Amino acid sequence: MFAISLGDDGAELRPLEPYHAEEYLAHMERGREYIGRWIPLPDVSTDLPSARTFLQSYADRAAADRGRLYGIWVDGTLVGGVLFGSFDTTTGNCEVGCWLEETAVGRGLVTRAVRVILDWAVEERGIHRVEWRVAPGNTASVKLAERLGMVREGVLRESYPLRGVRLDGEVWSVLAPEWRELRAAGR
Template identity: 70%
Template sequence: MFATSLGDDGAELRPLEPWRAEEFLAHMDRGREFVGQHVALGDIVTDLESARRFLQTYADKAAADAGRIYGIWTDGKLVGGVLFRTMDVAQGTAEVGCWLEPSAVGRGLVTRAARVIIDWAVEERGVHRVEWHVSAANEASIAVARRLGMTKDGVLRESFLYRGKRQDIEVWSVLAPEWRTGGRRGAL
């Protein structure tokens, strides 16, 4: 089984595949309200079938080289994840996303996991621009973008309707040359 260590604390990054739907659903059940504050994942994955369907969507994206999803495990328990929501290798662009359940907050897991997948995208797949789209109200996720050495490109004002309310979305990015000279090592 493929797993990448995220440090000395035993945290690991692994592909999150459809056969893990039950584990993924249990994880969502533990963190649904917390995750759902800013990310629609908690509203999308509500039962075993929707969990399987969501993971299959990313398996299909991986097969088409158009996206990927990875889980973050600590002590053998799925506690969050990172993904390439979109990936266009021909254009050299990708959008990274993340989520985490409350028990895993404050340990730098998302930052470490995002570094692994961004490094892979830049160095192995030749991606030139990696984006991070985040609700302007999601301070924790904005802090991750900063730690990754990303630059705030701008704000898409009231561009995303979420749970009946219009959200401002900040767009952050890092370019391959910037990543190679500093993003990998950004502050933890």
């Protein structure tokens, strides 16, 4: 197993794998209401078999080089994660996403974790375009896209259903040359 330190606060980024199913389910139970306000992730993992199935789906994506899933741990407790929902080295495009328990909000954990995976995608894997999709009302996620130097490209009207309501989805992106320039400038 590997872990990447996200700073001096005991936070680290690690692969989130099927053998973490119990820990992942406990994390989803703690954060179900907060995490589920904007994304359907908690709805997918409601018991141990469904949590294991979800984690296995990302293990299968990683094996096929089509996506990846990472957990954010603080002092040994899983509090959130980041992912490549799609990952295509042929086209040079990927989509990143995140989630976090409410108790871990405001510490920069997701910002630090996304920077790690963006650096890897751009510099090691040759990804050219990274997308970020967010509901316009999810101000924390919109601000994160802004902090990362992403550009808002537009709104996909009523593009995804969440618990019977169709939500708009904003599309943000950063291109590899822009990301390199931002990183060189210390952002």
